[in-house]
Every structure is written in structure tokens, then in C-alpha cells.
Amino acid sequence: MMQLSTSSRSRHGTFVPAAALIAGAAVLGMAAAVSLEPIVPEAAVENRPIAVTEDRYVSSETCRACHPSQYQTWHGSFHRTMTQVATPESVRADFDGVAVDAGPGRPMRLERRGDEFWAEFDDPGWEGDPRDRPRITRQVVMITGSHHQNIYWYSTGHERALNVLPAVYLLDDERWTPRNAVVLAPPGQGVAMLDGHWNAVCIDCHTTHGKTRFDTPFRSEPIRNQSVDTTVAELGIACEACHGPAAAHVAANRNPLRRYALHAGGASDPTIVEPTRLDPRRSSQVCGQCHSIWEFPDPTAERAASAAGLPFRPGDELRETRFVAQPRVNGRSPAMRNLIAADPDFVRGSFWADGLVRVSGREYNGLIDSPCFTDAAAPERTLSCFSCHTMHKTPEDPRTIAEWADTHQVSAGMGGDAACTQCHDGIAADVAAHTHHAPESAGSRCYNCHMPYTSYGLLRAIRSHTVTSPTVRESVEIGRPNACNLCHLDRTLAWSADQLRDWYGQSPPDLRGEERSVAASVLWLLAGDAGQRALTAWSYGREPAQEASGTSWMVPYLGELLGDPYDAVRFIAARSLRTISGFETLQYDFTGSRDARIEAAVGALRAWRNSPRARTRRDPELLFGVDGTLDTAAMRRLFDRRDTRPLFLRE
Template sequence: MSQKLKWTLVAVVSIWAVALFVLLAKPKPAVVRNTPVTERIPTQISSRPSPAKTIEATPTVSRSDGYLGSDSCQECHQDYHQSWHESYHRTMTQSVNPESVPASIVDGGLIEVNGESFRFLREGDDYFVELDDPIAGGRHLKRRLVLVTGSHHMQVFWYESGYDKTPAQLQIMYYIDGDRWIPRRSAFLRPPSMEKEHELGRWNSICSNCHSTQPRTRPPQRGEVAWDTRVAEFGITCEACHGPGEAHVEGHRLRAADPQLADFDDPIVNPAGLPTDLKSDMCGQCHGMMMISIADVEQREKYFEQGRQFRPGDQIEDAPFLQLVRASKEHRDTKAFREFDSHHGVMAGHFWPDGQLRVTGRDYSGMIESKCFQDGDLSCMSCHTMHQQDKTLQHEWKDDQLKPNMRTDRACLQCHPKYEAFGSSHTHHPVSSEGSRCMNCHMPHTIYGILKSSRSHTISSPSVTTTLETGRPNACNLCHLDHTLEQTAKHLATWYDQPIPELTGHQKTTAASILQFLTGDAAQRALQVNAFQWKPAQEASGTDWLTLFLLLGMDDEYDAIRLIAERGYHTLPNATQFDYDFLQPMQRRGAVMGPQYMNVLRKKQKPNSALLIDQDGFFDRRRMEALMSRRDHTPIYLQE
């Protein structure tokens, strides 16, 4: 055994990421774990490929193991193919062309972002960028844009690096929701001091796993740079959810040619017909918190060559290479969590302390912690559908791929019909109000990602005790931004017999939203600035007092928080316009923000101690400064 290598390869699998890994040419008797690809590739790559060699700019589209591609489905399933074609799943990765790029690239021209210049050019249907290329040691070069990842909230562009099948990531990304270009580091909640080198090979090693169909990463050999990644198709296509189509197509072709043939064993998967857990496992292959665990050299090579072996209809816990990571109390002693946590930890931002998910894209992992899943029939397909064939509804459906009425209480009442009759006796809010909406109380916005907050898929009930134990905001205080934790605890005690926990003076006297915003860590502040701009919360809590705290958010040290706060500031009815950009350096922001702070501090408002407004109607600066001096400055990197 001393001469054999034991490999353990650990990686996070999600809609955004699978992890990076280590390759060694010769096995050694040691355990190697999770070495980033950037540690194997020099920051500045001086060696260039031979000019005589033909370079393939993108990973190869190459189908095997029965995969045929989505075009093979269109002939017999035109309506389903059309509705899939409208989805954001299809456009998770696309080739760069006139249909897939924003106007600022189509029209060409110079883009300047944070002191860096990028000039976009069009030549026929090809697009290029002139940039100081970090892959080439900063030389100013013209590079062809070849791939784009994402099309819903933001787009990441990949350009021809000069290395075979190994595109490089453009340093700026297009923020669709804000209709602007931003540095890619600003799109994530990450410490301002955290450097980000070029990411040559990132699409191959990470993005491909959940942004393409049948990915086979095939990393470079020792001493080389170029990857040999293969995919059946870019984007999330029909076969990602229905399985390889070759036997299905061939069987039906033979049946059509000779109707007398006996029925064949059709391997294609109709997710609607799967058992409840397997329906969700199909989604969990990308929307779950997974580790890829490879035990030996032989398995390592098989994984690199053939990719994940999970297929729709499989049980994810039985799939080769995949290990589901759960962080709830009963799973914290498992090998999977211990290995995962040793590399990533809480501050990497995947889990709240009680095991609930903290970052976007892993809704499967959130859902399976819910009693509705564990003790009931809840699955991803209880609310979501991958096809909306009514074209009049496709625009709304496209956003979250929800079934009709699944944004309403119907989503919960389909399994819990008795609560409809209870009305306000259960919710203690007017039946027509946002406070009576099931999801606002049981699926609050405690997940962060893509520069916004989203609903938790761990269905739970509001609890001040849980907030104290985990730091996660509760549903009541995310809506009633002007209420203290004590007020919430008293209501929950009266309405639902919850015990009132022991609270500090600040928790009794200061609105929970302000308390967490002023004293919390960056992840908590990000959730609060999103809550400050949530329309139901503004309607429940008023908006005049919010101006100061959104201005403070616009001065945060984290780029992402400043961007979110600026967006929120413009939702206020009396927001004034001033010369501000979240990318401005601190000194410039100070000159711009100073007068805005003074305008708010001089404005008299209705006294409200919980909102730090004193009896004279002005913000209590000493109290505010005392709270800010308690801020948690732990560096936070939420790995989406």
C-alpha cells in the first residue's frame, strides 16, 4: 500500500461551481486536496503556443455515451423544444453572436471600468475586444470573444486565450439588471483586499459542470496549460434532464418503420413520472451542495475522461463521484461535511450555523432540510416546471420557471388546504396583506447571490431564538424593518406560544434591521440592504428613515454592498440625484456623500427610538456611532 497513491478530490458542485483540483504526473504516497488551478498556472504566462498550430478557441462539442444534442428532440417535440429554447437554462452558456451579446458589444466602442479600458469591435458575426491581456503579461492585444455564460442577471464573457480549448475570462462582466459593465470582482460579496488573478481554465474546470451538458473536464497534463474539455452541448439542454437520447430516437425510428415491432425498453426519462425524491435529485445534480470525491488514480482518470456518471432517474446519493453535503445538526459529524468544512468553513458562506443554505443556486439542498420534503411529498416540481407552452405566460415563467399561481399562496395550499379557512386567525395579518402570504413568513429572503437576496427553500417558521443562535434574519423583521427583536418575540409568544428568549438592551430597544446592518458582518449587511428596498417591507415600515441607512450602505467597504445599496436608494420615493458611482474610490465617495449625510441628519422626522430618532426628531449620532463601533469586520466571501 505504501507504493500506491490515495487520492481524495473535494469540490463544490452547484449551478455556479464545481471545484478545482490537483494533477500530478507521477503518483506519490500522499493525499492531495483541492489545489486551485491558479496555483498550477503562472500568473503571467510567457510561453505561447506555436503560431503554426491551429487553436480551437472553445471546448470541443463532442457527444458520446448516447448523447445526441437538443436538435434531435425538435422534430417530435416541437412545443417542448420551443419552451425550453425560451428558458435561461438553454442560455447558461452560449457562443458569442449577435443574439447573445448586449448592445454595448453589438454597437462596439470603448468601455472604461475602474481605470481599465476595453474596446469592443465587430467583424461580421464575430466580436473582438482590445484589452491589456493578463494572460499575455498585460500586453495590449485584440482577442476574439467566443463564449458567454449567463443571460438572466449578468453575463460573463470568455475570449480566445491562445491556448487550445481553454478560453480566458474577461475581467469585466455585464450586469444586466443595472445595464452596465462592472469588474467581475464587484459582482460577488468578497473582501476588498481579496485579489483575483486571471482565471484561465475556470470555464473548463468549474463553469462547465453546471453550465453545459455532459461535461468532461479533461484537465492539462503536468507542465501544460491547455485543457481538452469536451461537452455534448453548451447550456442546460434536453438531455441534462431527460437523459441521453440516442436509444430513444433509434427505438422510435425503428417502430415508425415497422409498427409490428414489439415495444422497446425506452430509457428516456420523463421527470414528471419519477418518484418524488428522484424528481428532485435530477435538479440536485446542479442545484445541490455536493462534493466530488475520487478515491484512487483509476477513478480520477475515469472522472476526467467521462465526467459525472449521474443520469436523470438516478438517486443522487448513489451516484459515482458525488457526495451530498448537509450541514444540519445531525449531519455535522459526517465525513462529507468534515471534509467540506475543512476546506471551506462557515466564512466561505455556504451554510448558516444551523445548516440552512446561505448562498443562491443550491435550492435542492435547502428543500431537503424541510419537513415538507422529509415527511411529505414536496419536490422541486411541486412548484417549478421546465416547460411553459402557453406563449402568453412565457415571459413571466422564464424568470423562475414557476408553474402558474406558484408565486401565490396556491403553492403552499396545494398541500395544506386547511390553512385557507384559518385566514387571519393563523397569520394575524389582514388576509389581503403581504403579511398573510405563506412564502413571506415561511420562505423569507435569507439567501444571498447574484447581487440580491432570494427565498430560502428550507421551509421554516419565524423564530427570534433562531435569529439569536444563527445570526440569520427572521421573516418578521425582514418585513417589519422598524421593529425590535423584543417586539417580534412578544408577538410570536402571544400568537404561537413561542418562549421569549433572553435579549440584550440593544435587541430590546433598536430595530433589528438597523442593529444587524450597523453591527453585522458583510453577509448580514447585504441581506439588510436588500430588505431595505423590498417593496412590502417599505410599505410596512415607511421609507423616510431608510435614506440614511442606504446612504451608509453606499459607503460600505464591500463593492457588492455599495452597488446593492445604490440600487435600493433609487427605490425611495424622495431620493435625490447626485454624482455617485459605487466604483468611485473612497476619497471621491467621501466628497460626494458628505453633503448627502448632512441633508438627512438635519432633516426633522417623527421621533422613534427604535429607529435611532430622538425625541427632537433627529438621528442620535452618538448612539449610531456606538453601534457601528461594534461592527463585525470578519472577512466574508460568499462562494456562489
């Protein structure tokens, strides 16, 4: 009889304990059991919105068979991951027994149960004594955002209705932060109840062919009393969001002879919409269905969309089924008056005083106010979204798919001046003659002057998509930072007005007091509203602006903003401060206690004062004396004039 040893030899001669082999066999058995466990069909999922193929939508997986390269680039885009089911592959935050002290009330506790993600937190719907607020435990089932932030949505337990966790995960910083801290909102604003918000609002632009399916209008009654059977054709922005429902296209092209004939003849296929073959206005509306500020034209339209989905299809006229808010054009319309009556701050929270959009994600609003769009005499010279961006990375584009996606799907070669000089070819022949800057400098880049960073969103400045020429008048009369002073941060409005007069014949506006004597960026940081402070603080961290203006003088101004009442402004100021030599490791938490924030700000200022760089600038425009000391009394005078009107930017 063979005697069993307590160890067995592996096929490579290494001794492995028998117990390990037995355990390994058990693991293999478990793996087999797991792999054989049936996957829950999408239609059987009950605790979140589900994807269904109906209304002639067939899903991106069907498109993949014939369009593999287009599918590959779309699959690597942030459009696809705009909304995802919460899975081990999509969840970026750590859920392994983590306590998150970033939100109202007691810490949120996260845990992973197999491939599921769960959170325990204070009940946001509690209406009793706050001291008695109970804890609830909910499964996290969905995510929106994948570029800069993850917003996690949990099942409320009421049909398919979702609500949002009290904290948001910042991807670049790898940290949780209170939900209200990641938007530019007035200090002390309470955490809004977002029960059903994704189902009724986010769904319109974060999915393909979403149907809210509320039996009564959203917020007309408590959501627990409503029926919520939300469905989508596909989570995220997928093929059919831009090309339209593809069932007819798939059926027609099962015949290979038809496909080859279309390909050989170069003709368009009438069974599907190719946005780049539409005229510039209609093609841009394909993007504008999501990237615009719009509202239903009437309650009947909302009810119809809730049941059947939004009626717009690529190639349609967008304004036939939606009211696109454009204060310069329809600011006095009945629809706009109704919006303002319901929300008096609607315009200020989305637009500058002259009607130009000021928030991110609404680039179509910027485009349709651009003279390159409104005044173009021919389609081939009409600016459209596809003049600069592409839906799919092309084979000749040397960038990786990730690089292409990370640069907002800008077409190959369109990251520089080519986007403009394809029409303005006369300027391309002698760039410096037009820009009055060195040809290779940031000051000679068309985007920097004509599409400056004057929109806000996602804790950063975004390029305006209204093509304009820089003026000082827009800063004086509207309050919008002008392109010149967003780069030349150490210069006054008067300096910029003089350059624009000498170079382009612009008549300078009337400038008074500090507008002539103090750097424009200092005015915006100390006396501006929260939106101006956020944009300017972001510019302090932008490399071309630092090269043009120097950085040795910036520390006390960014340090001042570390104590700003707006969370978002503090976050941006700290991030910019960390780009300055000597402050890369600044220890500062923008959501920390007031005392801790003050201590960090004082420490930064003390470190700056003790450094040799503190007295290298003696510019009176920057409030420095001839001996290099900072005029704190002048800073206080500007601070006392700050625009403190509450501002909530609706990004």
C-alpha cells in the same frame, strides 16, 4: 445610341443616383459571397470547447421534431442560455470600439470584427514587475449568464482553455463593472486567475454532459502545460440534462404506432426519463445535480469525470456519485473534513451557522433540509422541486414564455399560497386566523414567512428554499435575519418575539441591550457582517417591506452603506435608495473613487435632512429623538461593534 443619364428612375418613379445602384449591386454581390461562405463545422473549431453528439446524446434539435411546444418553452428559458457561443445574437454588451474603465489596470478596449468580438486588456497572467505588465488581445468566444449578468470568456490561445474578462456586464444596469465587484468578497481581494476555470468547474452545471478532458487534474500544474480538449453534448442546460441521453428513445419512437400506443395508454416510455414521473426525492435530484453544493467523493472520480463526463443520469441516486455537502447531516464526515482542511472558510461561505444554505443557485440544499421533504410520510405529500416549478410552460398558463422564465419557471398558480395550501388545506380555509395579517396582505403570503429572503446571490436576496417557521432565536443565535423583521424593518427583535409568543406560543429567547431597544434591521445594517448587511439593504428596497415600515427614515442608513467596504453591499444600498421618493436619480457609482462615494453619501444625507420627511419619525427604535433628530452617537456605537470578519459568499 442611347445616352446614359447620371440618374436612373426606380420602378416607383423616384430618382436614384446611378452610383447608388452600382454600389447597391456591389453590396448584393458581397452579401451573396458572404451567404455562400461555408460555415465552420463545430468539430473544426479549435479555440473553445465544442459540442459533440456522442455517448447516446442527440441534442435538443433532434427532440424538437416530435416535441415542438416543449422545445419552444425550453428555448425561451434561461437554462438554454446558461452558456452560449459569443455571436451577434447572444452578446448584449456594446463592443463597438468601447473603452471599459471597470477593472484592474488600464482600461479594457473592446471591438467587433465582423461577427467576432475582441478585447484588449492587461495580461492577468503576468508575473513580472506590474509596471511592465503587457497588453494582450483575445477573442471573446463564449458567454455564461443571460438573466442578470453576462460573463464573457475569451480564448487563451492554448487549445480549448478559456479565461474570463476582467469586467462583467450587468444587464439591468447596462454597464460593465469589475469582476470582483459583482460577488460578495472581502475588500481588496485580488482578481483571481481563472485560466481554465470554466473548462474544469463551470462546465459541470452550465452545460449538458460536459467533459473537461484535462490530461492532469485542474490546478495540479500550469494550464499551459496541460492538454485541454473540452467538449460538451450541448452548451447550456438542454433537454438531455433532465431527461437523460435520448438516442434509444429516438430510435424506438421512429415507429409511429409505438408513439400512438404510448400516448393512448398514458404509460411512461422506458427509453427516456420523465422527471415528474419519478418519486419526489429522485425527481428533485435531477435539479440537484446542478442546484447543490457538491464535490467529487475522491480524486479518482474527478479523473473519470474529466475523461467521460459526470456519471449521474436523471433517475439515478445522486449521492452514489457525489458528496452533497449538508452540514446538518454530514458535517463531521471525512469528506467534509477534507473540504474544510482545503478551505477553512468553506462552510461559512456557503452555509449559516446552523447548516442552512445561504447562497443562491443551491436550492436543492435548501429543499433537503426542509421538514416538508425530510418528514413527509408519503410521496404524494413530499415536497419536491416540481411541487412549485415546471420544466416547461403549460398551454393553460396565461403568461408569456418570457414571463414564465423570468419568474424562475414557477408553475401556473404556484406564485401564491397554492404551493403550500395544496397540502395545508386547513389553513387555506381561514388564512388570517393563521397569519394574524390581513388575508390579501404580504404578511399572509406563505412564502414571505416560511421562505424568507435569507439567501444571497447575483447582487440580490433570494428566497430560502428551506421551509421553516420564523423565530427570533435564529437571529440571536445564528445571525440569520428572521422573516418578521425582514418585513417589519422598523421593529425590534423583542417586538417580533412578543408577537410570536402571543400568536404561536413560542418561548422568547434572552434578549439584551439593543436587541430589545433598537430595530433589528438597524442592528444588521450597522453591526452585522457583510452578508447580513447585503440582505437587509436589499429588503430596504422591497415594496412590501417599505409598505409595512415606511421609508422616510431609511435614507441615513442606506446612505451609510454607500461607504461600505464591500462593493456588493454598496451596489445594493444604492439600488434600494433609488426606490425611495426623491432619490430616484441618485448619482452614485459604487465602484467610483472613495472620495466620490463619500461625496454622494453626504449629498444624499444633506438632501434628506433638508426635506420635510426627515423629522416625520420619532421612534427611539430607529435612533431618532423626540424632536426627530438622528442619534449619530448611537449609530457610531453600533458601527464600532460591526462584525468585520472577512466574508466571501460562494454563490
